[in-house]
Amino acid sequence: MNPASPFLEMDDVPRVQVSFDGARLSLPEGANLAAALLAAGVDVFRNTPVSGAPRGPFCMMGACFDCLVEIDGVIRQACMIEATEGLQIVKPHEAKAGNDPA
């Protein structure tokens, strides 16, 4: 359990090592990545391309696109992927408004 996180994990499962914006994190293997990052104490997943406002997961079902992160140069919804060993996750480096991911 991460004392810095407002969330706690009920399940005790094997862990994988990932990094988020350079920080090393230990997450439950195969867990929903957005849930696992929240439980590990990550709250700001990205800053918006419009105003730079901080955002984190909102819907957890692939509809709101607020949990976008960048993995291997691809911007993906953290709530739609699983935590696997060695993921290098960073906040998306989107161009300013006009470069629409949709």
Added chain:
Amino acid sequence: MTRRDLVVIGAGPAGMAAAATAAELGLSVTILDEQPRAGGQIYRDVDRVAMLRGDILGTDYTDGARLTAGLRRDGVEHISGAVVWAVEEGFRVSYSRNGRGAQITADRILLATGALERPMPLPGWTLPGVMAAGAGQILLKQSGVLARNAVLAGSGPLLYLIAAQMVRAGTPPAAMVETQTRADMIRAIRHAGGALRGWRYLLKGLKMLAEITRARVPRFTGATNIAIEGAQRAEAVTFTSHGRSRRIPCQTVFLHHGVVPNAQAARSLGVSYAWNTAQACFVPTVDPWGESDVPDVFIAGDGTGVAGAKAAALAGRLAALRIAEAADRLSAPERDRQAAKLRAAMSTELAARPFLDAAYPPCAEAIAPADDTVICRCEEVTAGDIRRYAKLGCVGPNQTKAFGRPGMGPCQGRYCGLTVTALLADTNARTPDEIGYYRIRPPLKPVTLGELAALDDSTLNSAK
């Protein structure tokens, strides 16, 4: 390219029940679903999770295992992790899976895409730590991740369900900030007759309330002026209840004031929608079998109006009967004989709905937000912006896009569409039907060039 008698989109209760019933009647069925495992949102990941924490989630959740079992029968192909981004006439369904595009064709389509949380734009609702209540439930169900100190804000039965589950899990919410008033309950009493026929739901509600009260979770009703404070993340909820201003520090806020049909795929196919005053949302035009006004396009479950998981499964079965009859796999009398039992059960399921809709109406200040509240999360357009566009002569949701891009971000209006319609209707003194909704076009979800480039290969492979 593979051709199937029926392609079902969405493996929640409606989709799973429809797929199993259609396959039982001899149809070839493919069911496409975004999640790694079947269940939809209500029964999310039930096959894995029922054993882990079925006691916390209750039988209303673990019952879903009966439906997932139906996907393992012959005749059903369940493609998980499939993100559908286009459904075209004919019918051709395009989706991405593991970074590759693929296509499948079908004689008939059943859209079982369920519901989304009703957008709840309040000051501070975009801050990290503020989530939809459904998201809180998904965290608990799928991941066993619990908020230690959450405030639940809004109204409706789901708010009590998640609170009761949090109590059972040992992390009761810090407070419940409820927007419904005593006047709402008095208005709801005239539906009490129906509610008594749906007494099982009322009893469940009372049991949940008793659990919440026993755990001494503070409840504040008739709450107004709700806002979430914080700079980089949620730090507190402020509101007024019964004349007193309050501030509750917390790092997590779960918002909820009902769910509304997820209409993206159906709208992209040209299905017509009409405003439903009782549910305060648009619902698609469908016949008693769930067939829409676009021939051979069926919709079942909460996508036709919110009625819950049990009703969704019944609606899925009804649609499958009609689809099997249309495909000459079932006689019309036999279809009607089997449907009669389902319709009787459906009537019981729907009995408590009018009472619940009246007792827990949407939160008024989230339907008509203050001018400086962000209503389009993606493009950060405020309620005041929309009102200003309306005063400049903007009458339709599609036109607002030219003024300020609402609905043009990656969520494609899923979490601002109803708010934009409501604001334009209010400012222009028109009805929601007159104002209408965003025009939805594919791609329904963002698709990469790589996924498109891989499309031909995967299509050839699937045809082998």
